[in-house]
Amino acid sequence: METDILSPDIVNQAQSWISNNQELIIHYAVNIAAAILTLVIGFIAVGMLTRGVNSVMKKRNVDTTISDFVTSLIKYGLLAFVIIAALGRVGVQTASFIAIIGAAGLAVGLALQGSLSNFAAGVLLIGFRFFxxxxxxxxxxxxxxxxxxxxxxxxxxxxxxxxxxxxxxxxxxxxxxxYSKEKTRRLDLVIGVSYRADLKLTKEVLTRIINADPRVLKEPECRIAVSNLGASSVDFIVRPWVEAGDYWALKFDLLEKIKNELDANNIGIPFPQMDVHLIKNDVA
Missing domain, CATH: 2.30.30.60 (SH3 type barrels.)
Incomplete structure (x- = not known):
């Protein structure tokens, strides 16, 4: 003999409750459906709006850093609004909910002071346009x-x-x-040569190399001079001005050319060395 899972009394009570609360059930079902629809449509609308704002700012040549920052602010602000609106459709009192969010926000803010300082710093970075x-x-x-x-x-x-x-x-x-703020940069090179080297010839070789490279700007004028009498070398400074985009390529090429030209003119590039003198003491 099979046993019924639900007794007739329970089934009757459930049917009675449903019949007596049909309006309430329909009301909440409609509100829940409306809340879900609000979330879906809201999320889609927020995505379309933020993409549209970002697209408009890019067409107007707004800097990417600004457009990304503003788009993020709009996106998260609108998403919060959509969620609150959906909760309101379900029947949650949004006024009290906002108050709860405010209190929770204060507590979270105290716990996340570092994040808030990062947010404030981001606003300042965008505002002052350091880069x-x-x-x-x-x-x-x-x-x-x-x-x-x-x-x-x-x-x-x-x-x-x-x-x-x-x-x-x-x-x-x-x-x-x-490093990219200005269009031009100064390239600072220090070239050490032997104390036996002809300084006049060395300066002529360096000047010839600099003048032969079209990437070196004529103005401001390149500075080539003896800067230091080191322990084992006479140091020349070579300071040409260059377009910012050519900085590294010019530096690498100049170092190679300078080494080859100094070798070709028998101008030695010294390396650190030490002279050791031995003194012999005759012990009686």
Missing amino acids: KAGDYVEAGGTAGTVQSVQIFTTILMTADNRMIVVPNAKILNDNIIN
């Missing part, structure tokens, strides 16, 4: 090409294609060196 996307900078104890400034962090890419995520507050609280 923009594509600039090569040294900041926060590292160096790389700026990809974007996010709400809490800045993304850098190194020359060997490594991504570095640096907190905004660390960048703002440290020195910022922007």
Whole structure:
């Protein structure tokens, strides 16, 4: 004999409750469906709006760092609004909910002071425009090409294609060196030659190499002079000006050309060496 899972009394009570609360059930079902629809449509609308804002700013040649930062702010602000609206459709009192969020936000803010300082630092970095996307900078104890400034962090890419995520507050609280801010840079080379070398000939060779390279700018004028009488060498400074984009290529090429030309003119490039004198004492 099979045993019924639910007794007739329970089934009757359930049917009675459903019949007596049909309006309430329909009301909550409609609200839940409306809340889900609000979330779906809201998320889609937020995505379309943020993409549209980002596209408009790019068409108007707004810097990538600014467009990414503003887009992130709009996105998360609108998502919070959509979630609150969906909760309101379910029947949650949004006024009290916002108050709870405010109190929770205060507690979280106290616990996440570092994140808030990163957010404030990001706003200041965008506002003061210390750098923009594509600039090569040294900041926060590292160096790389700026990809974007996010709400809490800045993304850098190194020359060997490594991504570095640096907190905004660390960048703002440290020195910022922007190597791409100006169109031109000065290349500083120190060339050491032997004390036996002809200094006049050495300067002529260096001048000839500099003047022969079209990447070296005529203005400001390149400075070539003796800068130091070292322990084992006479040091020349060679300071040509160059377009920022040609800096590294020119540096590597000049070092190679200078070495070859000095060798061709029998001008020695010394290396550190030590003379040791032995004194013999005759012991009676």
